[in-house]
Amino acid sequence: MTDAAASLSVRRLTEWDAAELQALTAEYGSPLYVLDLERVRQNYRRLEAAFSDADILYAVKANALGDVLSTLREAGAGLECASAGEVQRALEAGASGSEIHYTAVNPPAGDLDWIVDAWADHPELTVTAGSEDTIDRLADRGYTGRLCLRVNPGIGAGHHEKVRTGAAAKFGVPAERAVDVLADAADRGFDVVGIHAHVGSGVSSDQLEAHREFVARMGDLARAVADAVGTLEFVDVGGGFGVPYREDEDPLDLESVADATRDAIGEIDAELAIEPGRYFVADAGVLLTEVNTVKDARETTVAGVDAGMTTLIRPAMYDAYHPIRNLTAAGDDGRERLPQTVAGPICESGDVFCTERELPVSKRGDILAIGNAGAYGYEMANQYNSRPRPASIVLEDGDVRLARRRETVDDVTRAEREARNASDSSPLASANRKNDHGRASDTDND
Numbered sequence: 495m496t497d498a499a500a501s502l503s504v505r506r507l508t509e510w511d512a513a514e515l516q517a518l519t520a521e522y523g524s525p526l527y528v529l530d531l532e533r534v535r536q537n538y539r540r541l542e543a544a545f546s547d548a549d550i551l552y553a554v555k556a557n558a559l560g561d562v563l564s565t566l567r568e569a570g571a572g573l574e575c576a577s578a579g580e581v582q583r584a585l586e587a588g589a590s591g592s593e594i595h596y597t598a599v600n601p602p603a604g605d606l607d608w609i610v611d612a613w614a615d616h617p618e619l620t621v622t623a624g625s626e627d628t629i630d631r632l633a634d635r636g637y638t639g640r641l642c643l644r645v646n647p648g649i650g651a652g653h654h655e656k657v658r659t660g661a662a663a664k665f666g667v668p669a670e671r672a673v674d675v676l677a678d679a680a681d682r683g684f685d686v687v688g689i690h691a692h693v694g695s696g697v698s699s700d701q702l703e704a705h706r707e708f709v710a711r712m713g714d715l716a717r718a719v720a721d722a723v724g725t726l727e728f729v730d731v732g733g734g735f736g737v738p739y740r741e742d743e744d745p746l747d748l749e750s751v752a753d754a755t756r757d758a759i760g761e762i763d764a765e766l767a768i769e770p771g772r773y774f775v776a777d778a779g780v781l782l783t784e785v786n787t788v789k790d791a792r793e794t795t796v797a798g799v800d801a802g803m804t805t806l807i808r809p810a811m812y813d814a815y816h817p818i819r820n821l822t823a824a825g826d827d828g829r830e831r832l833p834q835t836v837a838g839p840i841c842e843s844g845d846v847f848c849t850e851r852e853l854p855v856s857k858r859g860d861i862l863a864i865g866n867a868g869a870y871g872y873e874m875a876n877q878y879n880s881r882p883r884p885a886s887i888v889l890e891d892g893d894v895r896l897a898r899r900r901e902t903v904d905d906v907t908r909a910e911r912e913a914r915n916a917s918d919s920s921p922l923a924s925a926n927r928k929n930d931h932g933r934a935s936d937t938d939n940d
């Protein structure tokens with residue numbers, strides 16, 4: 495990769511090779527998630543250059559594919575995990591405990607069991623607790639390892655109300671109580687290493703003031719904790735770096751964000767840490783889907799496709815805009831353009847990727863590419879309407895690799911079939927009382 499390629503701060507959907515993408519659906523079927531690992535690497539390098547003095551962790555929830563975790567780890571990122579499952583994935587990708595932060599949000603008992611077990615083998619892992627109950631529950635399990643406290647800074651930002659976490663009551667301990675909570679944790683033998691907060695996801699340049707105010711509060715808090723409790727190793731100001739989804743949107747000016755962050759946090763005797771997710775993967779991914787129905791409805795033309803809100807839920811959930819390109823029409827200059835509604839196969843009227851968007855007239859068999867699908871795409875996919883999740887492929891060094899096979903209806907019904915076949919006394923039946931990672935509740939000790 496050239497320095498010029500790494501410095502390009504946005505990869506638009508029009509820059510993907512239409513013929514190559516179409517060939518992928520011919521080989522791997524549709525719908526299909528495609529992720530370019532080289533682009534993930536470029537995004538990492540650009541962010542690393544701007545935040546050269548910060549510890550960078552990747553928020554695994556944006557895209558937990560093993561290939562993404564290994565790529566970002568090898569590039570130098572730590573891994574911020576939202577569940578025991580994500581920690582398990584991080585370890586499988588070769589991460590050491592010191593590279594892993596586990597952010598516990600109302601953690602199920604089984605997650606805490608599993609994490610405390612993992613801590614025995616990986617004593618350098620960090621647990622970020624967002625409530626005193628979580629700290630108590632860790633203590634109950636004998637955990638005295640590295641502890642970071644997630645605070646609620648009282649400021650939220652992000653692309654939609656549903657992703658603004660900084661002022662949402664469910665996240666973190668109110669910042670004004672943080673010193674007392676950490677002093678108490680230190681007295682109880684925890685190794686207090688950091689403070690953490692996250693304002694929200696998809697923060698844009700016009701929310702820079704909110705970011706600045708939030709970071710300034712974190713700087714003040716870090717100094718107060720250092721005075722009252724002791725030196726911290728790091729102050730983690732979360733992720734949230736927005737990327738352009740609309741064709742005419744400008745990318746974030748990372749240098750300005752980094753300067754504003756350094757300036758607002760002030761003098762602290764601790765490392766600055768950040769944990770973006772979307773920024774690394776969003777424009778590295780596209781979702782390919784085939785048009786199977788074209789019809790003139792009363793007030794619009796509908797292009798029906800085989801991907802739906804179960805494949806990519808962001809438009810239905812947040813009214814999120816994703817660029818859409820008809821790849822088949824890319825080589826057909828004569829196609830007329832018409833306002834169209836692109837809709838999926840799910841029995842919900844919200845199952846649309848766009849309404850009345852001007853696109854080349856769709857034909858049955860056309861392949862559409864939906865852009866910026868690398869972040870919170872497959873991760874939020876589900877099996878509603880008994881729809882198997884699609885395959886994912888990765889591109890790297892000119893190679894194409896199947897990274898996750900397409901599910902089948904058999905996959906969708908397997909757990910049900912296994913339950914039917916298991917007798918009540920079987921190990922499977924007893925496993926069902928627990929979750930994947932241990933006991934199902936703090937009071938269940940069997």
Ligand SMILES: Cc1ncc(COP(=O)(O)O)c(C=O)c1O
Nearest residue numbers: 553692695696733734770771772
């Ligand atoms: C605690 C935490 N850290 C990091 C992130 C990553 O956010 P983003 O993908 O917007 O960078 C999230 C998601 O919003 C989060 O909840």
Ligand SMILES: N[C@@H](CCCC[NH3+])C(=O)O
Nearest residue numbers: 555657695696808869870
């Ligand atoms: N899922 C959200 C981002 C939220 C991240 C988790 N806190 C999105 O697709 O924009």
